[in-house]
Amino acid sequence: MELRSRVPDGPIEEKWDSHRFDMKLVNPANKRKYTVIVVGSGLAGGAGAATLAELGYNVKCFCFQDSPRRAHSIAAQGGINAAKNYQNDGDSVQRLFYDTVKGGDFRSREANVYRLAQISVNIIDQCVAQGVPFAREYGGLLANRSFGGAQVSRTFYARGQTGQQLLLGAYQALERQIGKGMVTMYPRTEMLDVVVIDGVARGIVTRNLITGAIESHAADAVVLGTGGYGNVFYLSTNAKGSNATAIWRAYKRGAAFANPCFTQIHPTCIPKSGDYQSKLTLMSESLRNDGRVWVPLAKGDKRKPDTIPEAERDYYLERMYPSYGNLAPRDIASRAAKRVCDEGRGVGPTGLGVYLDFAAAIARVGEDAIRERYGNLFVMYQRITDENPYRVPMRIYPAVHYTMGGLWVDYNLMSTIPGLHVLGEANFSDHGANRLGASALMQGLADGYFIISNTIADYLAAKKLSAVDTTHAAFKEAESRVSEMTKKLLATKGSRTVDSFHRELGNIMWEYCGMARNEAGLKTALEKIPKLREEFWREVNVPGSADTLNQALEKAGRVADFFELAELMCRDALERKESCGGHFREEYQTADGEALRDDEHYAYVSAWEYAGDKATPVLNKEPLEFEYVHLAQRSYK
Amino acid sequence: MNLTLRVWRQAGPKAPGKMVEYKATEISPEASFLEMMDVVNDELTLKGEEPIAFDHDCREGICGSCSMMIDGHAHGPNQGTATCQLHMRSFEDGATIFVEPWRVRAFPVVKDLCVDRSAFDRIIAAGGFITAATGGAQDANNVLVPKVASDLAMDSAACIGCGACAAACPNGSASLFTAAKITHLAQLPQGQPERYRRVVEMVAQHDAEGFGGCTLHGECQLACPKEISIDTISRMNRDYMVAAAMSQEEKVGGGTG
Numbered sequence: 001m002e003l004r005s006r007v008p009d010g011p012i013e014e015k016w017d018s019h020r021f022d023m024k025l026v027n028p029a030n031k032r033k034y035t036v037i038v039v040g041s042g043l044a045g046g047a048g049a050a051t052l053a054e055l056g057y058n059v060k061c062f063c064f065q066d067s068p069r070r071a072h073s074i075a076a077q078g079g080i081n082a083a084k085n086y087q088n089d090g091d092s093v094q095r096l097f098y099d100t101v102k103g104g105d106f107r108s109r110e111a112n113v114y115r116l117a118q119i120s121v122n123i124i125d126q127c128v129a130q131g132v133p134f135a136r137e138y139g140g141l142l143a144n145r146s147f148g149g150a151q152v153s154r155t156f157y158a159r160g161q162t163g164q165q166l167l168l169g170a171y172q173a174l175e176r177q178i179g180k181g182m183v184t185m186y187p188r189t190e191m192l193d194v195v196v197i198d199g200v201a202r203g204i205v206t207r208n209l210i211t212g213a214i215e216s217h218a219a220d221a222v223v224l225g226t227g228g229y230g231n232v233f234y235l236s237t238n239a240k241g242s243n244a245t246a247i248w249r250a251y252k253r254g255a256a257f258a259n260p261c262f263t264q265i266h267p268t269c270i271p272k273s274g275d276y277q278s279k280l281t282l283m284s285e286s287l288r289n290d291g292r293v294w295v296p297l298a299k300g301d302k303r304k305p306d307t308i309p310e311a312e313r314d315y316y317l318e319r320m321y322p323s324y325g326n327l328a329p330r331d332i333a334s335r336a337a338k339r340v341c342d343e344g345r346g347v348g349p350t351g352l353g354v355y356l357d358f359a360a361a362i363a364r365v366g367e368d369a370i371r372e373r374y375g376n377l378f379v380m381y382q383r384i385t386d387e388n389p390y391r392v393p394m395r396i397y398p399a400v401h402y403t404m405g406g407l408w409v410d411y412n413l414m415s416t417i418p419g420l421h422v423l424g425e426a427n428f429s430d431h432g433a434n435r436l437g438a439s440a441l442m443q444g445l446a447d448g449y450f451i452i453s454n455t456i457a458d459y460l461a462a463k464k465l466s467a468v469d470t471t472h473a474a475f476k477e478a479e480s481r482v483s484e485m486t487k488k489l490l491a492t493k494g495s496r497t498v499d500s501f502h503r504e505l506g507n508i509m510w511e512y513c514g515m516a517r518n519e520a521g522l523k524t525a526l527e528k529i530p531k532l533r534e535e536f537w538r539e540v541n542v543p544g545s546a547d548t549l550n551q552a553l554e555k556a557g558r559v560a561d562f563f564e565l566a567e568l569m570c571r572d573a574l575e576r577k578e579s580c581g582g583h584f585r586e587e588y589q590t591a592d593g594e595a596l597r598d599d600e601h602y603a604y605v606s607a608w609e610y611a612g613d614k615a616t617p618v619l620n621k622e623p624l625e626f627e628y629v630h631l632a633q634r635s636y637k
Numbered sequence: 638m639n640l641t642l643r644v645w646r647q648a649g650p651k652a653p654g655k656m657v658e659y660k661a662t663e664i665s666p667e668a669s670f671l672e673m674m675d676v677v678n679d680e681l682t683l684k685g686e687e688p689i690a691f692d693h694d695c696r697e698g699i700c701g702s703c704s705m706m707i708d709g710h711a712h713g714p715n716q717g718t719a720t721c722q723l724h725m726r727s728f729e730d731g732a733t734i735f736v737e738p739w740r741v742r743a744f745p746v747v748k749d750l751c752v753d754r755s756a757f758d759r760i761i762a763a764g765g766f767i768t769a770a771t772g773g774a775q776d777a778n779n780v781l782v783p784k785v786a787s788d789l790a791m792d793s794a795a796c797i798g799c800g801a802c803a804a805a806c807p808n809g810s811a812s813l814f815t816a817a818k819i820t821h822l823a824q825l826p827q828g829q830p831e832r833y834r835r836v837v838e839m840v841a842q843h844d845a846e847g848f849g850g851c852t853l854h855g856e857c858q859l860a861c862p863k864e865i866s867i868d869t870i871s872r873m874n875r876d877y878m879v880a881a882a883m884s885q886e887e888k889v890g891g892g893t894g
């Protein structure tokens with residue numbers, strides 16, 4: 001497989017501009033002759049679908065929720081970055097670019113990241129024009145807060161509901177196009193296959209989640225904005241429905257999967273409390289603006305937090321990373337939390353927790369100011385734990401949150417299947433081995449509002465596509481593949497529920513491919529996962545039938561894909577014999593326990609190519625070059 | 638905890654429905670209501686029965702998917718709390734709990750506890766937006782927005798579109814939902830050009846969907862998991878009256894021109 005990144009020539013500041021000039025255009029009258037399928041209505045898919053329709057393309061948009069407004073982006077809390085430098089604190093496109101490349105531990109493509117930083121400023125303008133109620137100062141200007149991995153305040157926010165407000169902006173733009181008849185919306189519809197004809201993506205096969213009907217949709221191009229795959233771990237901060245099915249099935253049709261093992265474990269989540277637990281809840285990173293992280297100095301100190309004197313507390317992030325303190329990047333803060341808990345200094349009933357304490361901030365600015373900044377997060381915390389974080393420190397622990405890996409895409413966001421484009425968390429593009437806080441919303445909207453709208457024209461105008469419709473044999477083959485799988489899942493009627501398998505898979509992944517990984521563990525996982533997968537196909541019990549709303553069936557299909565993806569993640573983690581960002585291989589660390597990269601051998605993107613169900617996937621490599629940000633060990637000390 | 642559930646079961650939109658009794662045993666008081674439902678569903682599955690269908694996704698009170706009438710209250714007994722944020726510690730051990738779908742004419746039942754809320758999407762499509770095609774925006778700080786206006790906009794923009802307001806309303810009105818969006822956009826300078834057109838179009842769509850009229854019972858604001866105030870409805874009504882007056886002026890103006 002050839003990986004052509006299609007990064008334009010020229011100085012990095014000019015690449016995107018000159019590329020836009022060089023790309024072909026589709027004239028306005030011709031746009032309506034093209035049909036574009038957009039799978040996903042989150043920030044990436046929703047913004048993409050709305051913008052493509054505004055330009056005049058004929059768009060079909062799909063999501064599995066009952067409304068496009070419920071895409072998982074709705075849950076993002078803390079904020080969105082942009083290099084506006086409204087605070088006059090030294091920010092610039094150059095600095096956002098630098099922070100993101102460094103934050104990603106030098107495993108992302110420089111040209112993409114630079115473009116992202118450039119576009120970030122347009123995103124804020126666009127969102128404000130749509131009526132997104134970002135936080136403001138008394139003078140009426142936009143307010144900012146700080147996020148991890150940066151020393152400037154460049155994060156725009158709408159209380160603790162930034163994702164909700166940004167998504168509603170995109171959703172409203174999308175509904176406007178639906179109202180005008182430019183977008184046909186298919187809610188409660190799940191994409192189960194991509195159809196490739198003559199080597200290019202020409203459509204998808206879906207299941208109507210209410211009637212169970214398997215249907216085909218033909219198009220001139222397909223865009224996936226289907227989100228991340230953190231739910232491989234069962235417990236994560238993702239919504240219950242978030243899944244890998246769309247990208248996984250595309251992978252099996254020839255789209256390379258990049259850096260599958262790059263997973264982000266977020267340092268501040270509410271700790272797990274029991275086996276019945278169905279998900280973990282994030283407490284936004286923005287809380288680290290005002291909250292101080294600590295554990296008792298002494299092992300096994302079970303005193304109540306307010307009775308532990310200052311001198312017997314260890315504010316370990318401030319101690320270990322004095323220049324970034326509580327705002328150290330996520331991978332680093334998570335590993336530090338794991339370390340202090342492994343030392344026996346963790347707090348709470350399970351010992352897997354650290355304090356996030358607001359007492360100092362409340363004393364400094366008052367309870368009302370804290371309520372105004374984080375009110376809804378505090379309420380959320382109280383609902384779940386029955387504790388009042390204005391009085392007692394929050395207890396937090398790291399949890400799976402985001403996946404930097406995803407389908408490989410070129411500079412135009414096209415996968416290795418021509419005509420199949422991938423946006424947002426579903427692609428691998430901009431975050432390297434660790435994503436900085438408030439950068440996923442930025443990337444999703446950059447991809448959706450500003451990039452795909454330009455690059456898709458270049459694809460459509462350059463390609464002579466033959467006319468195809470859904471009677472084509474390739475659609476029939478995909479439909480029957482999908483129906484067969486459904487039948488098989490329903491016919492098994494074994495002794496275990498889908499969730500019981502998913503939980504067990506999650507435990508294996510957390511244990512062996514989670515915050516710390518090593519060769520022996522990964523090899524164990526690679527033995528356990530196929531065994532469990534076999535058992536799944538023998539023993540799973542999916543009740544009900546195929547021709548109605550059947551949530552167990554939906555889950556079963558997703559978990560079947562998670563099994564296969566989990567294996568690829570472990571394989572990728574095993575192959576990458578270095579530590580970088582969220583990928584921490586215990587064998588490769590510095591004397592003080594920081595990630596030790598090996599740029600000589602691993603400065604590349606791993607792009608895995610499917611080779612058949614029985615064969616080992618093929619590893620392709622896209623070398624990464626760093627011309628503008630010099631390779632250095634990441635330091636936040 | 639051990640509980641008795643009486644749950645609405647309905648196989649499909651046209652099928653008849655009925656309440657069916659289930660036992661939920663050894664439930665942790667720390668479990669959420671939906672986690673309790675998961676436990677019941679796992680047991681049903683292993684007994685060879687069909688699990689109870691219910692909508693959910695984020696399980697943290699923001700996506701608006703979950704939608705259960707619990708003991709006659711939309712989202713259950715606690716204020717400002719979506720079903721997914723409700724924990725079993727809010728119930729007495731041994732209690733009998735009634736669980737039903739939203740009962741609103743404009744939200745037909747899809748299956749068991751799932752309803753079709755696409756009417757809300759159509760209300761937004763009718764005018765719940767600011768026309769601002771991608772690319773043409775000026776610098777975000779060029780237009781100042783007073784903090785009070787932006788805070789008020791945010792209070793109403795917090796709506797999660799779950800439908801509890803309509804489910805709680807004796808008239809089956811979705812005025813709170815509609816008014817929340819109208820208020821959000823009407824507070825902002827960017828929302829002014831379409832302000833009066835928006836209110837007319839959205840209200841017309843609300844009525845066309847078969848939602849009832851508002852007679853200010855106030856049940857909606859008590860049920861709203863985001864505690865959106867009924868004041869938004871007064872604001873909507875005021876804008877609607879202004880819009881009506883304006884449209885007469887426009888017609889008069891048009892006639893003489």
Ligand SMILES: Cc1cc2nc3c(=O)[nH]c(=O)nc-3n(C[C@H](O)[C@H](O)[C@H](O)COP(=O)(O)OP(=O)(O)OC[C@H]3O[C@@H](n4cnc5c(N)ncnc54)[C@H](O)[C@@H]3O)c2cc1C
Nearest residue numbers: 040041042043044064073078079191227424425438440441
């Ligand atoms: C709790 C939480 C808080 C976060 N906070 C922040 C933050 O403050 N700042 C930040 O920058 N990032 C944050 N993130 C990350 C960020 O929210 C996500 O990375 C981003 O929203 C993903 O957007 P997306 O459009 O790529 O995917 P999603 O929003 O996940 O959308 C996926 C879409 O695809 C559809 N879909 C998926 N599979 C299929 C299929 N097979 N068929 C049909 N449709 C399908 C879904 O229905 C949905 O519409 C947070 C994440 C979480 C979990």
Ligand code: FES
Nearest residue numbers: 694696701703721
């Ligand atoms: S499941 Fe998202 S609000 Fe309840």
